[in-house]
Amino acid sequence: MSAVLEIEGLRKTYKSRRRGVRNALDGFDMRVEAGQVHGFLGPNGSGKTTTLRTLLGLIQPDGGRMAVLGHEVPGALPTVAGQVGAIVESPQFFPHFSARDTLSLLAGAGDVPAVRVDEVLELVGLRDRAAERVKTYSLGMKQRLAVASALLKNPKLLILDEPANGLDPGGIREMRTLMRTLAESGMTVVLSSHILGEIQLICDEVTIISLGRRVAAGPVEQVLAQHSHGGVRVRLDAAEDLAAAADLLGRAGVAVTRHPDHLMLAGVDKPATVSRLLAEQHLYVSELAPVSVDLESVFLEITATAPVPGQHRQVDQSATIGEPGRTAGTTGGWGA
Ligand SMILES: Nc1ncnc2c1ncn2[C@@H]1O[C@H](COP(=O)(O)OP(=O)(O)OP(=O)(O)O)[C@@H](O)[C@H]1O
Incomplete structure (x- = not known):
């Protein structure tokens, strides 16, 4: 073509x-x-x-x-x-x-x-x-x-x-x-x-x-x-633990996008690893469901513009190239 x-x-x-x-x-x-x-x-x-x-x-x-x-x-x-x-x-x-x-x-x-x-x-x-x-x-x-x-x-x-x-x-x-x-x-x-x-x-x-x-x-x-591989939706028994869970999974190298009542994970090979990691820190999963993504989720993930409760994303805060899956709130900023 x-x-x-x-x-x-x-x-x-x-x-x-x-x-x-x-x-x-x-x-x-x-x-x-x-x-x-x-x-x-x-x-x-x-x-x-x-x-x-x-x-x-x-x-x-x-x-x-x-x-x-x-x-x-x-x-x-x-x-x-x-x-x-x-x-x-x-x-x-x-x-x-x-x-x-x-x-x-x-x-x-x-x-x-x-x-x-x-x-x-x-x-x-x-x-x-x-x-x-x-x-x-x-x-x-x-x-x-x-x-x-x-x-x-x-x-x-x-x-x-x-x-x-x-x-x-x-x-x-x-x-x-x-x-x-x-x-x-x-x-x-x-x-x-x-x-x-x-x-x-x-x-x-x-x-x-x-x-x-x-x-x-x-x-x-x-x-x-490309972006739906290993997509998993996670809910916890206690919704107030979502922030701690996002932090823990992020540090374990999982791409996490936060939503008000659940987390979306990307690139997870074995969902059981997620529940084990969380349970070790006394964070208990109430739902762990593989999901097929739509374009909106992919867009939010790779531009890191998914809303995060309690945060007001500023317009210049979106993902930089080569770093898909970073959580929202990633600071872009203007290069000289
Ligand atoms: N004339 C200008 N002087 C200075 N900065 C500008 C000018 N025009 C655009 N910009 C900046 O360049 C960046 C890209 O702007 P642009 O209008 O291309 O974005 P966009 O993707 O079309 O956004 P939107 O979806 O909001 O329309 C923005 O930070 C904007 O403030």
């Missing part, structure tokens, strides 16, 4: 006299094959928008290389721009224009045949409301209009930042069907989303970013399989 998008060793440092130096992208890699729906995931502040803005030539990178549809960018952006549709930040529309006026204006400016306006209105489900002013639209309808505008050029690569934002469950399902239909027609779709259940349902592959670096990538099933 050929890569529609290739990013290698991308670096972006923001410097400010007041806030110092921030490595927003710290050698980030990403590869997206043709015709797939690819999920781009990461905690808040991990570098997703910076990556997408850099890719679209809106930000100058400090290092690394990027190629879109086989052309090195940003140099070849004028060549490939007509084949890339993107919504990276909520686009602003004229509030007094209708959806059809808005799309007709954009189509005219981009040499897109007028007939395409009705096609995209149909695709995103706005056909029956196309004559109404944008200012009367709900958030979800504006989101549909944004997707319609990105589809106008019938791009080969469609990049969407949070396309399900503001959509109701029915709208999310329709968006999911639309993404799959587009991919089946040969379009490659890259989408960031915080709705991990959706990503798991829609995407062929995912890239997970944390602190500006790739921490996991590949087909969803493969990423799940």
Whole structure:
């Protein structure tokens, strides 16, 4: 398969006299094959928008290389721009224009045949409301209009930042069907989303970013399989002993993620070892169950962003590369 998008060793440092130096992208890699729906995931502040803005030539990178549809960018952006549709930040529309006026204006400016306006209105489900002013639209309808505008050029690569934002469950399902239909027609779709259940349902592959670096990538099933090995849920007779148990198991080399009423362990070969270790310290197990993980658990584990009772995780606290499975609260911090 050929890569529609290739990013290698991308670096972006923001410097400010007041806030110092921030490595927003710290050698980030990403590869997206043709015709797939690819999920781009990461905690808040991990570098997703910076990556997408850099890719679209809106930000100058400090290092690394990027190629879109086989052309090195940003140099070849004028060549490939007509084949890339993107919504990276909520686009602003004229509030007094209708959806059809808005799309007709954009189509005219981009040499897109007028007939395409009705096609995209149909695709995103706005056909029956196309004559109404944008200012009367709900958030979800504006989101549909944004997707319609990105589809106008019938791009080969469609990049969407949070396309399900503001959509109701029915709208999310329709968006999911639309993404799959587009991919089946040969379009490659890259989408960031915080709705991990959706990503798991829609995407062929995912890239997970944390602190500006790739921490996991590949087909969803493969990423799940890599991280579901030895997954075990542990409950104790006394829930107040969970902190002590997490500490003990962590020191024994088990990857532990804390939840309010249980622990999730990863990489456990023999669950009996866990109950023995805990019992030796008078911590008694009430449940020890092997579990198959979902994308949300994998995301929380490898980015170390699972909530910990009594702790308020700060946005820059997520996992560093090569250290999956660290417990939440791991300090990331900004390297110089
Ligand atoms: N113009 C800027 N100046 C300084 N720092 C910036 C700038 N833009 C982004 N950053 C920082 O770079 C880091 C990455 O930000 P980015 O917006 O790429 O994250 P993100 O993954 O898109 O987050 P979110 O999911 O919250 O949208 C953050 O710490 C952010 O504060």
